[in-house]
Amino acid sequence: xxxxxxxxxxxxxxxxxDYQRNVYRLxxxxxxxxxxGDWKRVHNxxxxxxxxxxxxxxxxxxxxxxxxxxxxxxxxxxxSLAPEERLAYAGQLRCLTxxxxxxxxxxxxxxxxxxxEKRGLGIPxxxxxxxxxxxxLALEPEWEAQFEPNSYGFRPGRSAHDAIxxxxxxxxxxxxxxxxxxxxxxxxxxSRNASIAxxxxxxxxxxxxxSQSCA
Numbered sequence: 430x431x432x433x434x435x436x437x438x439x440x441x442x443x444x445x446x447d448y449q450r451n452v453y454r455l456x457x458x459x460x461x462x463x464x465x466g467d468w469k470r471v472h473n474x475x476x477x478x479x480x481x482x483x484x485x486x487x488x489x490x491x492x493x494x495x496x497x498x499x500x501x502x503x504x505x506x507x508x509s510l511a512p513e514e515r516l517a518y519a520g521q522l523r524c525l526t527x528x529x530x531x532x533x534x535x536x537x538x539x540x541x542x543x544x545x546e547k548r549g550l551g552i553p554x555x556x557x558x559x560x561x562x563x564x565x566l567a568l569e570p571e572w573e574a575q576f577e578p579n580s581y582g583f584r585p586g587r588s589a590h591d592a593i594x595x596x597x598x599x600x601x602x603x604x605x606x607x608x609x610x611x612x613x614x615x616x617x618x619x620s621r622n623a624s625i626a627x628x629x630x631x632x633x634x635x636x637x638x639x640s641q642s643c644a
């Protein structure tokens with residue numbers, strides 16, 4: 430922990446832009462190696478990223494400062510960290526092979542569309558959330574290289590709006606294979622969902638819109 434103590438006073442002045450560039454360069458190399466199918470190099474680069482001080486600091490910063498749930502405690506009751514504690518967490522993340530996972534805190538929150546019903550939610554400790562964020566930095570570029578180009582769910586830099594905008598180009602010339610489905614059948618009939626369905630239908634070619642209206 431000597432190296433961690435030396436940095437104790439510097440958390441607020443750490444070169445975050447440099448750290449982000451360092452991590453991005455490693456992620457880019459992982460992505461390129463995965464595209465080539467060079468899995469040995471992919472795994473070597475992932476191990477390098479997991480041990481990187483830049484990646485460890487960014488992972489701790491994400492869960493303790495940037496995340497919306499940064500004030501949510503796990504079973505250990507820790508909801509916030511002082512700067513020196515964040516540096517200590519980053520130092521501990523180097524030894525993932527000896528990492529032991531803490532139990533999750535189980536809580537129940539109301540469902541958005543039905544406040545009378547509740548759904549279970551498991552909340553890990555801050556320490557485990559930082560570990561998850563670090564591992565995600567290493568795994569994400571590998572899988573981004575393998576995903577289909579027209580998949581949009583839970584991917585960085587993509588959203589439902591991108592999927593809507595991609596409908597005309599991906600459905601052009603394929604009316605015979607897609608005309609049997611209707612976007613309005615994908616949701617329960619609420620005003621908001623109906624609005625989304627109508628927007629998606631409006632993006633379809635005219636031949637497909639006619640077939641949807643006759644369905």
